[in-house]
Amino acid sequence: MTSHTAFIVASYGASILILAGLIGWIFIDQRTQRLALQELETRGVRRRSDTKADDAS
Amino acid sequence: MSDAVSKTGRWIDLANPTRFLSLAGAVLPWLSGMTMIVLAAGFWMSMQAPDDYQQGATVKIMFIHVPFAWLSMMCYTIMTVAALGTLVWRHPLADVSAKAAAPIGAVFTALALITGSLWGKPMWGTWWVWDARLTSVFVLFLMYLGIIALTRAMDDPAKSAKATAILTLVGFINIPIIKFSVDWWNTLHQPASVIRIGGSTIDPSLLWPLLVMAIGFTLLFFTLHMMAMRNEIWRRRVVAMRRVAARSAERRPVQ
Numbered sequence: 672m673t674s675h676t677a678f679i680v681a682s683y684g685a686s687i688l689i690l691a692g693l694i695g696w697i698f699i700d701q702r703t704q705r706l707a708l709q710e711l712e713t714r715g716v717r718r719r720s721d722t723k724a725d726d727a728s
Numbered sequence: 729m730s731d732a733v734s735k736t737g738r739w740i741d742l743a744n745p746t747r748f749l750s751l752a753g754a755v756l757p758w759l760s761g762m763t764m765i766v767l768a769a770g771f772w773m774s775m776q777a778p779d780d781y782q783q784g785a786t787v788k789i790m791f792i793h794v795p796f797a798w799l800s801m802m803c804y805t806i807m808t809v810a811a812l813g814t815l816v817w818r819h820p821l822a823d824v825s826a827k828a829a830a831p832i833g834a835v836f837t838a839l840a841l842i843t844g845s846l847w848g849k850p851m852w853g854t855w856w857v858w859d860a861r862l863t864s865v866f867v868l869f870l871m872y873l874g875i876i877a878l879t880r881a882m883d884d885p886a887k888s889a890k891a892t893a894i895l896t897l898v899g900f901i902n903i904p905i906i907k908f909s910v911d912w913w914n915t916l917h918q919p920a921s922v923i924r925i926g927g928s929t930i931d932p933s934l935l936w937p938l939l940v941m942a943i944g945f946t947l948l949f950f951t952l953h954m955m956a957m958r959n960e961i962w963r964r965r966v967v968a969m970r971r972v973a974a975r976s977a978e979r980r981p982v983q
């Protein structure tokens with residue numbers, strides 16, 4: 672029975688580790704894109720669709 | 729007629745990435761909160777569940793292995809629908825959805841293989857056999873890796889979208905093969921026991937934790953998929969804005 676515990680702990684442990692890696696990667700990606708967008712906006716760069724809207728108004 | 733027009737109008741609203749971003753911003757806190765609650769409840773129920781009369785405590789691996797395997801197929805099915813959206817309707821979010829889903833699907837497939845292997849060793853006496861179910865799921869994992877590579881092989885997402893969509897559609901043939909592999913061929917893997925004609929063969933004391941865990945991991949999938957889609961939209965905006973910045977820098981006279 673104790674030998675089985677090792678397999679159970681290993682499968683839950685591996686799942687938690689790998690899912691944490693996936694979630695962490697998505698959060699890091701989110702931070703990277705948010706910072707890049709902020710940096711572009713402070714430089715005054717706008718998307719084409721935004722400038723078009725400005726022209727129309 | 730006017731009703732049909734307004735319906736299409738609403739659809740186009742949903743296709744608008746900006747609308748999607750505000751929807752994601754509103755939905756994500758709730759979705760992630762629900763994911764955490766359901767997964768915590770599922771985990772607690774799994775720990776309380778009794779041992780199986782044949783498999784002993786290793787039945788606990790079922791509570792994560794089965795949801796991972798379900799999700800690996802559900803994710804691919806979502807990507808197939810997205811591929812149709814790219815090819816038929818050229819829906820601007822379809823390619824974003826497929827590209828964002830692929831790594832998540834690959835992770836769930838890998839986890840299904842890993843937990844299955846860790847369950848197979850004590851119960852079957854082997855980590856791995858090249859039988860129909862295991863091999864077809866391994867092929868699914870390779871398909872995910874191929875799709876991930878293709879979505880990232882070209883700088884212009886418009887170019888890779890079509891090729892990825894076609895590859896995804898062709899690969900969908902694997903999904904019914906995985907599902908029915910246990911009926912069509914002799915395999916070590918057991919046949920369907922939860923969703924089957926004649927009702928589930930699993931005792932309610934084990935079925936309930938499994939269902940709650942499955943709902944929890946499905947919510948986790950949708951949370952992560954929505955976050956990854958939002959990241960992908962932002963990434964494309966950053967690329968577009970950098971292009972605009974480079975072009976306006978070119979136009980500016982040299983000082």
